[in-house]
Structures are given as structure tokens and as C-alpha cells.
Amino acid sequence: MAEDLHIVAGSKTEQYQSVIPQIKALIEGEPDLVANLANVVAALKEQFGWFWVGFYLVKENELVLGPFQGPVACTRIRKGRGVCGTSWEKAETLIVPDVEKFPGHIACSSLSKSEIVVPVIRNGNVIGVLDVDSDVLNSFDETDKKYLEETISLIGF
Numbered sequence: 001m002a003e004d005l006h007i008v009a010g011s012k013t014e015q016y017q018s019v020i021p022q023i024k025a026l027i028e029g030e031p032d033l034v035a036n037l038a039n040v041v042a043a044l045k046e047q048f049g050w051f052w053v054g055f056y057l058v059k060e061n062e063l064v065l066g067p068f069q070g071p072v073a074c075t076r077i078r079k080g081r082g083v084c085g086t087s088w089e090k091a092e093t094l095i096v097p098d099v100e101k102f103p104g105h106i107a108c109s110s111l112s113k114s115e116i117v118v119p120v121i122r123n124g125n126v127i128g129v130l131d132v133d134s135d136v137l138n139s140f141d142e143t144d145k146k147y148l149e150e151t152i153s154l155i156g157f
């Protein structure tokens with residue numbers, strides 16, 4: 001596919017329904033994981049303009065920063081720590097409308113106000129998480145959960 005993204009305006013659902021097939025086309029046929037993760041976060045960042053979008057991957061029982069778009073971020077997160085480490089421990093998507101109200105939230109940036117973290121589960125194990133941060137309160141809901149989980153399911157880890 002051509003390496004340019006068609007950006008649409010519209011509802012959240014319309015934006016996901018436009019960008020997900022494009023992500024699929026971008027990563028299809030490319031076996032390199034880092035290349036694919038890099039394009040996934042770039043496409044999401046370009047379509048939605050979120051503050052920070054990135055992957056953390058489980059390595060030697062820690063989450064280690066992977067491909068991302070946005071300001072520099074914490075490199076390592078332990079299981080059960082912050083939103084990412086909690087999503088890993090519980091193996092479930094966490095929607096945090098106000099990060100200041102999440103006990104133990106790790107503030108990589110004071111500009112981050114709300115967050116969604118989606119675990120990547122393969123063969124019953126969490127092997128990483130997708131973390132999305134917004135500089136606006138209450139940015140994420142069940143629509144994001146549904147479509148971000150779908151996005152992750154497209155990636156061959």
C-alpha cells in the first residue's frame with residue numbers, strides 16, 4: 001500500500017473504521033514486528049492526534065518501552081505498577097478517565113490527563129500493552145476499547 005494515510009474527520013467510530021483497514025494494509029505481508037508496531041502507533045497518532053501512543057513489551061518480567069509516538073517516556077514498568085503494569089497483571093483493558101484519580105499512576109508527563117491501556121494477549125499470556133494517553137480528561141470509552149483491541153488482534157506478535 002502507498003505509505004500515506006488517509007485521515008478522516010467524523011465520529012470516533014468513523015475514524016476507527018477508516019484507519020483500521022489502512023493499518024491492516026500497512027502491516028500485511030511485513031513480518032518485522034518493530035516495523036509493524038511503529039506503523040500502528042504512527043497511524044493511530046496521525047488519525048486521532050492523541051498526546052502519546054505506544055507499546056510496552058514484556059521482557060524478563062518487566063514492561064519495556066517499544067515503538068511509540070509522542071514525548072519521551074519511562075522505559076521500564078514493573079508488573080502491577082501504574083496503569084500499564086495493572087493492565088498487564090489483570091490481563092484486561094483499563095480505561096482511566098482521570099489519571100490523577102488512579103492510585104499509582106506513573107506520570108511520564110504532567111500533560112497526560114486520561115489514558116487507556118490494552119493488553120496484548122497471546123496463548124493466554126500478556127506479552128505487552130498498548131498505552132494511549134490524552135491531554136484531555138475523559139477521552140476514552142468502550143468504543144476505543146473495542147477498536148483498539150481489534151487493532152491489536154491484527155498484529156502478528
Ligand code: SME
Binds near residue numbers: 082107112131
Ligand atoms: N502512565 C502510564 C505510564 C506510561 S506513560 O504514560 C507513557 C502508567 O501509569 O502506566
